Amino acid sequence: MPINLENPERYTVGWISVLKIERTAATALLDERHDEPTEFEQHFKDDNSYTWGRMGKHNVVIASFEAGDSGTSSAALVAERMRNSLPHIKAGLLVGVGGGIPSARRDIRLGDVAVSLRKGQSGGVVQYDFVKANPGQKHESKGFLGKPPGVLLKALSALQTEHDLRPSKISRFLDEMVSRYPSLAKPTDESAAFTFPGSDADRLFTDDYVHRGGDDCQMCDEGQLVPARRPRTANHPNIHYGVIASGNTVIKDAISRKKLIEHLSEDCICYEMEAAGLMNNFPCLVIRGIGNYADSHKNDEWHPYAAATAAAFAKELLGFVPRHAPERFERFEEGYCSSCQSH
Template sequence: MDPVRPRSRDEFKVALICALPLEANSVLSLFDHHWDEDDGNPRIGKARGDPNSYSIGIMSGHRVVLAHPPGIGIIAAGTIAAFCKLSFTSIRLALVIGICGGAPVNNGIQIHLGDVIISTGIVSYDFGRRFSDRFEMKDTSSEVPGRPNLEIRGLLSKLATTRQTGRLRSAIYSILYQLHQGSDTALQYPGTSKDILFPANYRHKHHEPSKCAICAVCRAKSDPVCAAATVSDCHDLKCNTRKQLSRPRLTGSHQLFPSPNVHFGIFASGNSVIKSGEERDRLNEDKNAIGFEMESAGVWDIFPCIVIKGVCDYADSHKNKEWQ
């Protein structure tokens, strides 16, 4: 028997925000029930003037609304969150879900592609002052995103316990195993051989001097690489895999695919994609950021918010879309 359809938008307490269709596809596949607007039942609708598109349904017993942004970035996410709050006035929690870049290490614990990061807070990495010789992030209390509310902080403390984190990992592995048995090749595990981490200063460029005059003289951090290199993969550029850093967790795994770890930490959020291992490491060292994404800063001050994202690259110049 299908669950009773909500009579009003006030019955929804949880909002989900995904920037990309591929992120929304994964979230929608986890709905226990969908209430489509064209199913012949009374429409849930939205507030006058709200341009957003929504999917509504049930996930793990909760009535949820998934908002579909028109694009990526803080502005798009903030706009869609503001209109969502106008239409769904009883939302108590927003989950920003999707993919992100990740720092290689979190307090001595390795982070790998496919791991999950849950936010304990965020920093806006491109909000600040641009001088001729440097950029200074604004960090005064009146200018930065605040900390999560009391209820969310308590929930995060519970989830971070050994028991709850273990349960999360088991649930994630179970879902991934089921997906791996399916026929959708887009959901198959790429393999540990594709989880490659280079030193932060190892540039993504043509490594055969005869292939490109610009890349041939690229030696210092400030030296440019050619435009073609920025959109080419490591195989085509002949990036030396012998330069990759050893990751004991990967080499020691005998599972079909390693069980993803769950990490709790700070997300760095901004309107620009970070494709620099050195910039990633600077934000990790200065701000303790372990995740890098482009939406949460727009949602953070509108809804009580938790960011949950899977690591699909190391926020360096070698990033590609294979793990998305």
Template sequence: MAETWSHADYTVGWICALAKELVAAKVMLDKTHPPLSQLPNDPNSYTFGSIGEHNIVIACLPETGTINAATSATWMASSFSNIRVTLMVGIGGGIPPKVNIGDIVVSMPVDKYPGVVQYDFGKAETTGFRRTGALNKPRPALLAAIRNLQANHDISGFDLQRYLGEVKERNPKLKPEYLYPPTEPEMPPRQDEKIAPPPSFLLYIWKALCSIFYFLVGQWAFPPLHSESKNNRSAAGTALVLSSADGTIQRQHRVKSEVRYGLIASGDQVIKDAKFRDEVDRSLDYQVLCVEMEASGLMDNFGPLVIRGICDLANAEKHKAWQEYAAVIAAAYTKDLLMSLKSVEVQKEIPIRDILHQQGQSSTVVPLAS
């Protein structure tokens, strides 16, 4: 007999902003559930499924931005009375050199900051601009699961390749962009990156003589000719930057993804200027790891956890080549987290719809009967 599901069965809300982020979320589901009816005016399109012990409803925003995120999350809470934790999962821009392309950033409280701050919302006062837009800390159940997951990763590491392998096995026709990082053999240098000049003819002669000496005398008497210099690494650390005789820039992207925990800056504009990016970081005491466009719209009462795969460095070199892969690794971390999150702990959290009702922030619609 086929399993049947009701609106009250779903306790985890997963929100994403782009179609490629929705693809990443779908391929991480252990099981996909059939669709359910929804409120007549609810503009969201939902996907239903489960990961481990949790039944999950996924909503993809109609458009990016903080207002759309707030609207979609409120409708989700109205339609699903038992959602107790929310996750905002997708891609974002990293702040070098703290974060590299291909890393994962998870919002966590840092010093006086709660985890996510809206950098473009506040009040102009005599002492200057005071920010007032910030999300509350993630729900206690999520924070406890993160601590447990951090301990597991310290012991055994984050087995990203296992999740990617499972995705590939279950979805053999999935586009390779979601499973493998781009190679991009030739890219222009970043605006904040200094490139070494091409070697001169005399340098070639010197290297040839050194090679002969190295061969005759032995390795102990002479350092390796091709040792990696710190000056040859990009500011973000995402790639080894090589300069050939004709000035062509080549990069060998690394595959390893690091998980970083800290502050995410959210706003309503795409950041693709290194100076502006660094100014946002400076204004938040150099605590920012990632910038993005939706999370601050989820309001204090949702207490969401924001998880971002880093697809660019929020500068003039911003491009889309890493977006699919970044979306999948963020979703893979989310699945790893949900596998560490106990359903009994989720049930201890107050349903988000009840919190919104108490604060008078819910819509006036009547939820569907379950």
């Protein structure tokens, strides 16, 4: 029998996804799916569609963008609509796919998870704007954005300690997801499977080598692969904590990626296009599965799996948020703009 909690105020976590595959992964990881609460009155300006359910100890409402939309302005619009209809939501999660920014210091691989975490002045997300995202162009500005809700940061600290002692539950959650929904293990005309594509499909080329051929890298010169990447001993994704770069312009070549990081002077681990539209009016933690390296070789092969690893990490994190913690969540209407610093 379908579950209906009737009162929408029982949902305290707002979860925003961008792509269809991201919403699919989030929905597949729910422990229970719920009908729309009978007392829910959607604001007349809100045309979001919502998925309702329980994940661990918490009731979650999931919203995603309209098909084909992305970017900071779209993210802000989805968040504003959610706030209008669900002003009682206390904490937000932005969960999905991002572009990894590998470096000699950080061994970031496809399928790994990037989590926004404050470093220095940054609240975990730094906004950038480009004249153009092409080699040789100059950057105009950057701004540090507000921090996530304190209750999520405390849960994150507890989860990090747990991971010092025991492996992450991400792989277990993904196994359970595929067991419940076997169709996710099969590719479709629209997307690859939500399962691990295999380490042979994870190829990082040198910065100055431009992609050759079609959608895959079959015509690319394997002699241009970055050398000395140590083989992973297991298929379990690694988790990276640090600054996430967010902006409206697509980064699709390694030289632009490199110039972006040089300009920001931040230890950025991931690039994406939505968080900058949310952080100062929708306090959220940003969680990204690494689906590409933001270079000319990017394609969608890893995106479903990356969406799933990010959603599985978010599920594990919610397990460390106390069940009776709603009064400790910072309400959206308190605002975060005061914490924004521009440079």
